[in-house]
Amino acid sequence: MIRKTRMSLVTFVLRPVVIVLLFAGVFGLVYLRSNVTKLEYSLGELEKKKVQCLRDQKMLFAEKTSQLSFARLESSPDNRDGFILPDRLRVVHVSKDAGSLPRYASLKQKHVAGP
């Protein structure tokens, strides 16, 4: 008699729990699946944006490269005197080895070593 009562109690408790878990599981699966799909949509949109950004990046890069071409710099109206290469008469080559030549110019020390 006592045993029969105990069985009924277990059944009484477990049955709704199992049913609830079953429904919760099914719901969870559906919910998870819908969220994954939602995420895939968002990722798809983001990928589209990424492709658009990469396209813009390529355009800007090409624009920058065109602007920085030597021919353009030479003929730029801002460069009124023309982009010119330095006059070699005014370029001083500082040799590391030649003893009689200035060997070391340091901006830090504000001093030029040498003769």
Add this chain to the structure above:
Amino acid sequence: MSKKRAVILHTAIVASFILISLRLADLMIFDHKRLQARAQQQHIKVEDVQVRRGMILDRRGRELALNLEVESLYCDPEALKTHSEKMRKLASFVDIHPTRMLARIPDEGRFAWIKRKLPPQTAEQIRALRIEGLDFITEAKRFYPKRELASHIIGFVGIDNQALEGVELQYDKYLTPKGGKILLERDASGKTLSSGVTVEAKGNTIVLTIDEVLQRVVEKELDRAMKQWKAAAASAIMMDPYTGDILALASRPAYDVNEGGNARPSARRNRAITDCYEPGSTFKLVIGVGGLEERRVRPDTLFDVGKGSIQVGGKTIHDVHKYDVITFKEVIQKSSNVGSIMAGMRLGKENIYRYAKLLGFGERTGIDLPGEVSGWIMKPEQWSGTSIGAISIGQEVAVTPLQMLRAYSAIANGGLLVRPHIVSEIISPENRVIASFRNSENHRVVSEKTANTFRDILKSVTEEGGTATSASIDGNLVAGKTGTAQMIDPVTKRYSRDMYVSSFVGFVPADAPRFAMIVIVYKPKGAIYGGVVAAPVFREIVRQALSYLNVPREDSLGQRALLVSR
């Protein structure tokens, strides 16, 4: 009664479940493959991997060719709603006459191109029209940001990005990656879900040996020469004589590489490697080098050229100016035809031919650009009675500008013949060097002593008394040789009296060359001599190039420099 109904109900439910299970088994097990294929067809989209050509860079990493992502307009003829006002606007945006545009659209089918590779602004304008049945596909467009610069080197591609000329063609297999297909999931409305798979395949990057600034300097000066001398064409090549690295290579006329398909064939010709010319006096290098190497002449060997002309095989060949007795060094310095023929006769035809071949004439240099020709020199047994005279002064031979430059580079580097090349490295998209062409295949063709002796002779050409004083520059010694050759008149098939090829080839600084260079001007008007037409172009390029390359003046070495501290 209620029990009986319950049994019927239960039986019906069980039977239904059995039927459902059987149907499920049919769908999921027996008809699985067919249905899966149908489902995939509905929600899996197969797309081509987008193939993007690799970039082309100069030796300092400056971009010369890259890709843009642009949109191409197509229509679905069955779905197209042709609203006359909108179609007229569309035609104006794509710059096609409305009737011609409508003619492009077939009556049947689901796809037809309207206009490919549109500028972004135009694509936006068309999108704003909201014409049903029109859509866009993103495609890669090759873009050359430096336009005309190095057009004959880089080459160009067609509408489908297929390589057509230049490095684009020569290195196509490295620039174009393998394509393929990818699977993308989509929903019922056709919306694509994220796959996480890369849909782009990038090609390898090609690093050239040319330098954008040097290339620009060379092209600018060629343009100036073309204008000044109203020339038909011009070419120049600058090369590192030790490694064979081409630093600049230009031909005129040129073309905008972005419009390569529309360029005239004459503008697309890479004359530096595809055109042969009779070199004239620059070919005296062969006589000089052969004579010195075979000890048939020395720099101080005397030649009596007082008559100002010489008879060879019944043909009289004249000097431009009359000289008396001059040394072999002066023969080259003053470019005496008579002296050169005398030296050629001492050397003999077998030796002339041998040294011409040794210096690379009559065969391709092996440069990695398409279309190179081998030039032409007859075998000694085919020579006529006048050939030894003609060949000694650079006639009856056909050379390319690059061959001539390579031969002079052998003098500049001490006697080694280099293999010119235009590509230095190939870099994979993962930034790994997959091929390097820095290892040159140099081989000795003349002794160092002969090369040094002839170099000293070439130095005198740009000094007082030489034919190319206009090639000399302040601060550094220039070694080189002028050339003036008559062209064959295509009508009379004889040497023309007014069509010449003027050239100058040399290297600088003469004793430790940073580069060798050849300048050729075809059919100049107003002057014809290499020393007048080509040598000044050489000087102007050298002046700027030495400044850019930071080459010290030789006359300042050992002098004290005044530095002012800040």
